[in-house]
Amino acid sequence: MAAPARPYRIGTGAGFSSDRLGPALDLVRDGRLDCLVLECLGERTVAFAHRDKRADPAKGYNAHLEKRLKQLLPLCRAKGTRIITNMGAANPRAAALKTVEIARALGLTGLKVACIEGDDVSAIVPMSTPLYDEPGTLADVGLQLVGMNAYLGADAVLPALEAGADVVIGGRLADPSMFLAPLMHHFGWRADDAALAGAGTLVGHLMECGMQVTGGYFADPGVKEVDRLADCGFPIAEVAADGTAVITKLEAAGGCVTPATVKEQLLYEVHDPARYLTPDVTADFSRVRVEEIARDRVRVSQASGRERPASLKVTVGFDDGWHGEAGVSYAGPGAQGRGELAARIIEERIRKAHAVAADLRVDVIGASSLFATAGLKAQAAQDVRVHAAMRSRNREDIETLLWEVESLLCCGPAGGGGYRGAITPCVMTKSVLVPREKVRPTLEVMIA
Template sequence: MAKKDIYRIGTGAGFSSDRLDPAIDLVARGNLDAIVFECVGERTLAFGHRDRQANPDKGYNPMLERRMRAILPLCREHGGTRVVTNMGVANVEGAAEATAAVARDLGLSGLKIAAVLGDDVSEDISADDDLWEPGCTVGEVGRPFIGANAYLGADAILPALEADADVVITGRVSDPSLFLAPLRQHFGWEEDAWPVLGAGTMVGHLMECAAHVTGGYFADPGLKDVNDLANVGFPIAEVTADGSAVITKLDGTGGRVDEQVVKEQLLYEVHDPTRYLNPDVVADFSGADLKQDGKDRIQISGGSGTERPEKLKVTVAFDGGYLAEAEVSYAGANATARARLAGDVVEERLARIHGSNAPRRIDLIGAASIHASALEDFDESRDVRLRCAMRSQSREDAENLLWEVESLLNCGPSGGGGYRGHITPSVMTYSAFIERDQVSSSVEFIET
């Protein structure tokens, strides 16, 4: 059968908690060959490990069942749109089982689900291993180890696609590889065809954050207006055999696809644009050429690449103790001064009464907070929320922070109200490198 000249691939999620309705719309109306759900960040992976340690059946994306239930029937109805996703997070087999259970429940028989395994290298990490960031060994971090995952590439996903899996579930793979794999399979790009792999990686990179390339994370009213942002559509790439593509979205959705939006996403989380490191290729975005090709259509070409890096990147996760945050508000005249005084009281008491030396931060939200360390002068405000934050390995320390902020209500400056406090578990993630031959991937299948 002749291969189609244009491969249509969409993005159904650009982060773990992304919206579902634009993904449903894409599968229903996008005439897609494949849809990718990208749902893993360094922290979600660490939390996935922790979830799995608490319950061996968990550790995959908490929205997996909900997403699969909504899209699997549509994927079948629309000619077998293939699903590629890293929603396996820290439990790929569990995610595949859960997907199969949803499919059976929906009466979808003959659905082939592939689990791509091998990214979890937790058992290969020892205390003597070096961490590239922060430049010490695993043992020297001095925190309980949670888990470690290597960034797999498109080559790990290919066997699943070649076996005609309808749904491919992975754990940690490089985000653009989720897109590059089906493109490689469709167009027959060889594993050392560096320029076209670089071009395909550029397309994957533009697509991996979903609405980031269709007008999300962009609007600045008056300067950068985005039409119907509440209904922003998710992207489609119409990819051709040379790795160039048109980035677009469905008619009737909100957002915009133009040079400004696409340029911003091209460099998102990129460092040297001539050397974007991926397991598949060192991609080069510096020759990118963008042309408007009708409304909400950007033709992108000029991506290239050179030989892939020798080693694979590994994310190593550690227990980060507790993050304690507590807030109380001051409003009206002199609010900033009262909030500042309240913060000073908390600081003094945590040190003197509780002997806490955990890292702390005081914000005056509304007057000086997020950019406070960068700027010297701030305006006084009539509506200030004091925020006190702390990270500590000690639960008691964290509880003391909440206590001290709450007790401001009776013992602090005048007119404090609206106390809220919470303690959340925290993780630390650092990066290392691993030899390719220490990582072996495999694929397991479930058929419903």
């Protein structure tokens, strides 16, 4: 009998837009990777990228793309590791052109850069489209449209792999699809094999948040210890032709891969474990087996899947005014009482003296903030920060809030210090569905 094919090795090089670069370089250098995936988009990330593009048509892709690729491209070429990423965000073409420019400057002649477009569906989705899981249409939102992007699946990535691309750059490529596509390509999985698509989607789902499966977002001193979290490594998936996989990390890296870290990630942002929708499949994680086969090596199997959804999900971003936050701190005996008095003063001044009706929330951090609505509150906290937050379509409202909070330094309770305030633009995101046949992904291969 022939020996079984060696596993396909995929690493995660980023699990969100601002993820670390060093551990990605370590993985490529020492991980014997076939493929490195950098997942860098959230729903709101795309909307903010559209704003960047509106301000400068040559921008709108991931802000760290240049720094990342300057170091990754030479390493990946030396090691024969392919890169797949959605760092193109709202402008995959500009990102691909920048990548070619970087490759040429580094002397990486002949590097094949694939640009996938077609996720921007603003020209084919009418404003009369009903919103997904809430009443009304896009037009009813009544805000300025920023952009709309359909989640593209593995079928949009496959042509780039077939074309032999060294770097695949897209915009709203769905997170797990960027992992499923190279597996389909490498093992020759058929597009209509839902069980294998489910297995590859599980791999993608476990890997797409980077360190969240290798000990990040996990440590709780005294209860859940993680070794050298400051040097946590990104994950590696060793995937077999039948879709089963071992999740692991570099031995030299910090962090840990255990059944507990894998299980927490298994249901991260999942609702019904038997019905996880992606552009590729209705994945079923409800019978997944999780086995520790060695230190920092966890085997996952028994993922499955059913037919993919008939529609693609589209994220629609709108401009939504401004968000402002401002704070001042109190410490020592009676700090909680002084902070609570300051909070009451802010609310009274905003509502009565300024008659501003915008959404306002004032917390006393240290006494009650993240769990305030849940009804949890400390007693006699001695080091608190009053934190005021406001959202408004009128920037002047926010400026008024910042002024009022700063005025507490002299006009508020005793001993207040450490004022800071900031104003940032806001986006609102909504979801709609679009029939998948209306979305036409395109591919262009550029040669450095």
